Amino acid sequence: MALLQGYQRFTFTRGQFGHDRVLTATITGNNPVNGVDEQMHHELARVFTDLQQDRDSDIIVLTGAGRAFCAGGDFDWFEEQIANPASFRDIGWDAKRIVTSLLEIEKPVICRMNGAAAGLGATIALLCDMIVADEHAVIGDPHVKVGLVAGDGGAVIWPQLIGYARAKEFLMTGDLIKAPRAEAMGLINYAVPGDQLDAKVAELVAKLMNNPKYAVRWSKVVANQPLRVLAQQLMDASIPYETLSNLAADRAEAVRAFRERRAPKLTGE
Template identity: 65%
Template sequence: MRQGPAGEEAMVLEAYERFQFRRDGRVLTVAIAAPGAVNAVDARLHAELATLFTDLQHDSHSDLIILTGEGKAFCAGGDYAWFEEQIRNPKSFRAIAYEARRIVTSLLDLEKPIICRLNGPAAGLGATIALLCDIIIADERAVIGDPHVKVGLVAGDGGAIIWPQLIGFARAKEYLLTGDLLTASEAARIGLINHAVPAAELDSKVAEVAAKVLGNPRWAVRWTKTVANQPLKALAAQMMDSSLAHELLSNMAADRAEAVRAMREKRAPRLTGE
């Protein structure tokens, strides 16, 4: 999207099928609205995430983005039907590597401040997107984690980049290697997110922080963020190709297929080490 009349920019945003947009002055709320109860990532949502943040950068009618989820979840990881298609046809997994890279790099490139309103569970790619936002404010009942390993995948879509930067390597590797989920309150305590508040206070806390950010000069805010993100952008450039290559390899392992079957059948996986 290029800067232009409000009608043209609205048409670009209206083309998105997996997001809903609400404006309040210079604040644009972007809500993940995928089919199903947990806003799981399917092929369409993945493709739209790869262009969303570039389009938000060029939206001339907003200065701050609030990213949240419709319903009771933020984004609870990948859709199992999509996983099974990737297992049956590894070429389909290979084909989305460019999108996966762009999701991370375009989110880090976004100059506008972006607040994550973490209204419910965030897992896998959903957690990565939440944690790559500038400020994360959660409903204290929400949970967050990166359970890629539980479905037989390398945490290659950005989790291995951002978790260690927020909570250190020892804690990050424990959560990435176990796939365990944290409560929002625990995540705030260890510094993974900024705030965990009661559900009734979530919107007021988001509005409070947004007002503080918007009360400062626009370009001072945007370019301070730009400078602060430079180390993360360097890490993404250094790590994403290798991360995605290893994730692609893990998608072709026998234990990957068994892990997904076990999840769908709600049983313990029968792993072979292959």
């Protein structure tokens, strides 16, 4: 358990969903919707490596505390990034590592999407191996709504799941999708009533546990190989583009407007 000590934005529980070798990692942000702040971003870059190295687990269930899974960036952190652009530049390494480490972990990762998954939260959910969502949850990548390029993995995974035409629509509009529609279009695996969420996750856990461990793990490794190559190619471009978008005047206005609950006054700059 030493590997999993010192986390402020995650809690870890063993033995849920009917098996003692299941480890549940729960995102526990410092705000009600588990928005990503600097501390969480740093921990996300580390957690999947630590989970891989944990000797007492074979399956990871990733979920969120409270009413959201992870609803994107924390707005206080956004304002810090706008005021100090160098701080945005400095998170590039962690941004890439979040995606690559989630694709590299060999253990099956089941996303228990208990509520909204947006922005980086949506990317993390979609990079998991299976996604089971509460039917009332929504998922989307609204980076553009706050003036940013979807540089932290959205451009990697969305087109692979639903095709380029649909993916570009949602990445460029920032629209959120209700879980049943997300299931119907193949973005997630299952949308179920909230009171059946744990049962569905437990069902998938049981199926995985009934198969030889390394056959399961290495099947995942092979299936993820094209995604790993794609992530390496795209993120070397997407992260710099996202960093540049943080400098735009419309970025600051979009964040202010969102916080003030009004339409943004965009200038195209």
